[in-house]
Amino acid sequence: MTILVQFAIGLLFGLGLVVSGMSNPAKVLNFLDLGGIPAGTWDASLAFVMAGAVAVTFVGFRHVLKLAHPLFAERFSVPTRNDIDPKIVVGPAIFGVGWGLAGFCPGPALTALGFGSTSAVIFVAAMCAGMVLARFIAKLQSSTRIAAPVHPLES
Amino acid sequence: MVATSFTPIASLLGGVLIGLSAVLLMWATGRIAGISGIAARLFPPYEDREFAGRLAFVAGLIAAPVLVRLVTGSLPAQTIAAGAPVLIVAGVLTGFGTVWGSGCTSGHGVCGLSRLSVRSLVATLTFMATGIATVFVIRHWS
DSSP states (O other), X not given: OHHHHHHHHHHHHHHHHHHHTTTOHXXXXXXXXGGGXXXXXXXXXXXXXXXXHHHHHHHHHHHHTTSSSOSSSSSOBOXXXXXXXXXXXXXXXXXXXXXXXXSOOHHHHHHHHTXXXXXXHHHHHHHHHHHHHHHHHHHHHHHHHHHTTTSTTOO | OOOOOOOHHHHHHHHHHHHHHHXXXXXXXSBOOOHHHHHHTXXXXXXXXOHHHHHHHHHHHHHHHHHHHHHHSXXXXXXXXXXXXXXXXXXXXXXXXXXXXXXXXXXXXXXXXXXXXXXXXXXXXXXXXXXXXXXXXXXXXX
């Protein structure tokens, strides 16, 4: 039951990506192309995607988070950190370059797989490799921090 | 570059569907609809038992255009201009950066901004800035 519900929620998200035009990298790149404003090629549509999504989520989260617990879980798992560390700048900075190169962010790239596009398969495979690499390095760093004081000069 | 038309109504409607999905996922599972986080946790190391649910969510994402084609008989335009080498570099940067920065357009841009998270605001402004700069360099520095 939980699985079916999560499939349906993912489907709804994917429909939003298709309907909004976010699953079309050309539209994303034309949105990011502020240099295209003078020539009239700038496509402002994605600002409307963000506006619609943020407005609904802003109101919806307020109501949902008042509940005692989620439908299928014991508690809400909402991020609580508010510190600005280097990772919260460096990570998004790297992601933005990738986004600007191909016009894909993770959601639309996954949905693009359903269009039957070979390019999407290549992008998603590389994206998964990048994700695994980042998790591997993060794990390595956290274990190095524990091991580091033992032999600080050997690394 | 390929010209695209301004679609404020369809984009707003699509955005509303994305927002509804994020709210429903929070209501059902108590979790943020951050696609990079959901996708990255399909790979080891596994920290919880939510694998099947995450896989179902991603399957739903992929099934959406299939459903649209079944119901309407066609799909909206999708133009991927980048060739394989650029797609590979872009994919690795996107995968690495979203995990390193704990989120992407959905987790930070939609869910985080809605929760008035300072970290998500910093993240969103940063990837917007480097995304805009990258497109600017590619298209206008010649």
